[in-house]
Amino acid sequence: MINLMNDYNSPAHPAVIKAIESALGTRYEGYGHDEETETAKRLIQDLIADSHASVHFMSSGTQTNLVAINAFLRPHEAVIAPSSAHINVHEAGAIEAVGHKILAAETHDGKIRPDQIQEIVSAHGNEHMVKPCLVYLSQTTEYGTVYTHEELLALRRVCDASGLLLYIDGARIGYALTSEKCDFTLQDIAGLADTFYIGGTKNGLLFGEALVIVNPLLQTDFLHLMKQAGALTAKGFLLGIQYRAILKDGLYFALAKHANKMASKLSDGLRELGYSFEVDTESNQVFPIVCDDHIESLKQHITFEIWNHLNDTVSSIRLVTTWETTETEIEQVLGIFSANEIV
Amino acid sequence: MINLMNDYNSPAHPAVIKAIESALGTRYEGYGHDEETETAKRLIQDLIADSHASVHFMSSGTQTNLVAINAFLRPHEAVIAPSSAHINVHEAGAIEAVGHKILAAETHDGKIRPDQIQEIVSAHGNEHMVKPCLVYLSQTTEYGTVYTHEELLALRRVCDASGLLLYIDGARIGYALTSEKCDFTLQDIAGLADTFYIGGTKNGLLFGEALVIVNPLLQTDFLHLMKQAGALTAKGFLLGIQYRAILKDGLYFALAKHANKMASKLSDGLRELGYSFEVDTESNQVFPIVCDDHIESLKQHITFEIWNHLNDTVSSIRLVTTWETTETEIEQVLGIFSANEIV
Amino acid sequence: MINLMNDYNSPAHPAVIKAIESALGTRYEGYGHDEETETAKRLIQDLIADSHASVHFMSSGTQTNLVAINAFLRPHEAVIAPSSAHINVHEAGAIEAVGHKILAAETHDGKIRPDQIQEIVSAHGNEHMVKPCLVYLSQTTEYGTVYTHEELLALRRVCDASGLLLYIDGARIGYALTSEKCDFTLQDIAGLADTFYIGGTKNGLLFGEALVIVNPLLQTDFLHLMKQAGALTAKGFLLGIQYRAILKDGLYFALAKHANKMASKLSDGLRELGYSFEVDTESNQVFPIVCDDHIESLKQHITFEIWNHLNDTVSSIRLVTTWETTETEIEQVLGIFSANEIV
Amino acid sequence: MINLMNDYNSPAHPAVIKAIESALGTRYEGYGHDEETETAKRLIQDLIADSHASVHFMSSGTQTNLVAINAFLRPHEAVIAPSSAHINVHEAGAIEAVGHKILAAETHDGKIRPDQIQEIVSAHGNEHMVKPCLVYLSQTTEYGTVYTHEELLALRRVCDASGLLLYIDGARIGYALTSEKCDFTLQDIAGLADTFYIGGTKNGLLFGEALVIVNPLLQTDFLHLMKQAGALTAKGFLLGIQYRAILKDGLYFALAKHANKMASKLSDGLRELGYSFEVDTESNQVFPIVCDDHIESLKQHITFEIWNHLNDTVSSIRLVTTWETTETEIEQVLGIFSANEIV
16 A cells, blocks of 8 residues: 555654754653754754844644744734635634634635735625735645646735735645745745744654744734643643754755655646646645546555546545655556556 | 653653654545544543543643633633643633633642632622633643542532633543552543543654543534634544554553653762752653753753742752653663752 | 615604604613513514524624624634625624624625525535534625515525524515515514524614524523623613614514615616616615716715725616605615716 | 612613603614714713724623733733732633733722833743733722822822833722722723723623724724624613713713712711721721621621621621612611611
């Protein structure tokens, strides 16, 4: 059985485990007030060349999203997001649970466009309606697509014009930065976003997301908000140790790059077999369209998720590669697909 | 420098790290739908001899408290807790943030009494006031004290009489169960509480709290509430692996027992030196009363927390032992204290 | 200037003011525990022939919606509503502010269809998503349209099949019950809905909405939830007095019927003038489509709201009639419209 | 039966009803965007000589408190209040329901002292605890006592020193301003408080509280927050009309002054009869201590509330006077009390 279900299906990269093992015997201060955490924060500040950005480590993406948005917005302020946004669909109403409406813009590739933001802002003008205040986007998107630098600049412009904050969910930002489509740097991201995070859980850590608050107006009392949401890790040093291990020598980017390469190989192979895709493959997620009748037999060999029922007979499925995915596995998967009739 | 600051100052017990290391290479299902988690749940169900209890693993104590209380109570329902309760003082308003008032009963040893609960219930009778619905207590308490079996039975009776749920915060339940004062079993706890948790973070795990929902009426849709609060760990298997490692062969209890023994030795030694205590030592926390003038010099050798300023010249301090604390360290600490004048 | 802006633009029907005047000199118990309120409740229970329904008087529609939905749903439970629903657009995020996601179904006439509900339910199956639990609809809708008895029965069936509560916003239920399209009774509404309310503010009262909780499972502790939201009126008797005045001798229905008749006359006249409508006129709201160039001149004589910009040159506008609208006013309005060129 | 239960037991002062009656036939803009409301706002701005203060009319005290505090505080920010504060006891957890912890200071006369505030601030210093940000006090207090100008100045100083907002619940501010103890003006109040309100419900209006936001930093988007809480009255003009009626020619103060005078007469009479009081009578609430055995017979002639069970045999009761209380009624009440044995 080959597991292409997601990018968080194994404990962690061995270097991460080893780093924790090396820390056995050391005693640390609690709640992130330790030197490992300080070092990891500095590594991130160095990566974005901004020593004034504040960095906070949390445990999960949903947690990071809800703590941050809850910290940044007043109760009547709303979030603009693409309809496929993780916060809109797959976080069990976490943003609404902290009181904020999500104004969703229809999307088919995971991206939101400036004109959609403009339209939502225009439609919300008085006290009877929520006030749009923050744009949420994911890089890579939930469809594995990557916003180009020009697209991000255009989104930033519409945010500036309407007084909106820009929040970039970077659960898979490593995959974006090592995508063949990537024409920007992490420093560019930090220059464009008010806040973003560097996801660890989906790229080799046991767990961990590093939220970077670039906008100084959003930094006040953030630790209180983390604590209140149960997001302040007692053994905060574990996050520091992990991020230090993964950021040192660029391991974080090497892992993501490998996964992208495997996805690309998979995608190319499937296209040669005649498969088409719901969206183009731009990072570590591949969305081939398959006949519903074949899903059962595919599932006997591959673990994956059914994505969208496109019509009565075909669906897109999601195949996810990771730093552990091997060329051999990709070849096996292609072999399995080639044994099926094509849609 | 000897660290007696808290019981979460080092990564984890080596057996826990080793268990995770052994899992490298394996691929797991996400969000706790894996076999390691199933096994760990069964181990806990076996310990309490209740196969109908539901078990949920979360990352931190504050998270566990807020998710559970948010899941169990309607918006107008309030929590009764001792004034020193972790949720009342040290969770940055987490319970209020999910909408519930805490009705605090004054305490000096961390315990709440049945008559205090009765009095609060009697004072809340109509729609202008919140409705007390859940009693929160910690075992051991935030003062390291341990409720006896008889005390717990009396609390249960007052809960039953007034239709209150009983929630036991077990962040340090291992220390309670291996205290010299302990006259109950984990099975007794499960029989008395509607819900309780078995804390891992403060007793040898990297992170982890195992919430046990005994009362079937409280079990519905709990995973939704976890997800909504960002408390559903993507790599849930990490919690399963850790709990399995620590519960196997009673390691969890052995670690706590050792810490209690060290605390006992420390407490006895300090008493011999003439020190008195804010509360009696019943588990792994020791609260000697020291002269404020000596704190600075103690801090040059020992890391600890100042607890309460008892008057203008003396304070209680908190000394916490763990599975890693050694007899040698205790002797060194006693040496340091003996070098100070006594209050 | 003729005011067709809304149906809450004047103090109250004289009979309502007179009833309050008659109460001068009397002293009442507070918070609705008075005889006037009891009598008004009984009048409503009699109207729906259900002495077990609980009735609660509140001050505004938004307040009623948020208190009720907050009382009925757990934090992860979501509301299904048509996209034009008052709670989805014009309540400044009130439902999200109490923690619940609204899952909106696209509509062009204000109505939601059973298949849309079914589709939303099917798409929400696991703990990563909110759990749809309540269907919200307005009768009349925000477009003045009226669900037929058959439509309501079909919606009830899909609610039953999926375990959903049915909540009917009756801010304008008087207009629905006296619409020419009405083929149901208030008793039918009470038989179909778990909860509904009988709106007063928009039909002759100073202020007031009478929430009827038919489903006994939803009645518990409702007063607590009202109080907590600031919705328990100190002088509750004012609501009792008003509802008694308006329900006695069917005044409530007579007022609504008159408004509907005026709307019908207006609608017929506009059609004769060649105007078309965004939706058919079924109650006291009329939505003619006008040329954007003419709006300015219409506004010199009539107060109204621009509803939807349908394309670059035409918009629908909303004309609302009330118990105070006269035939003469309608004729004047038609005169004004006839002086404009038609789209 | 003489009603001394509360100060909201009758519809309204006749001048208020008459003002509404005079408005019949007029059509107004909705949601407070009308001229009556504008005029009433200006009257209040004139009273405090501050044309930059924003004024918002709401329906009830609980509503005003929760909307304001929700608007002013971030989620981790807490309220300091005396233990007897209305928000702490009698609002069913409204402040916690919008997410904020109340840090209560013990009081026996309804007042909070600067040293209590200082102590609470000192005890809250890091991210594990809530952050005290707003002091709530009631003028008059829930015990009818009145803060002197010097007391208010001292409270303001401690607020300034600790960066706290000062919020004055003025549900009964008319009684404070016409108390014999009053040595300040409404303008003084406005100069001291960041926000306060001028209560109408308890002094002659049908309903209504006028929140005055003096601090410009707190004024942003307040209407959104009102709407979101269901506190934006559709027929906002009703509040404007009422406040205009009651503020014109000082009627508001005349009514309160009369009630205070009746309370004073009642208090003096009871003292002459030998009764003592839980607190001194300073406004329209009188708290005599009576024998529990006599309460039943008192209740046959007077409607009142039992306040505190002071010990096993005596309780304080609360007797409240209003603009409608007559000298004859006071004499009758004194007659009834004189027929009882004194404690």
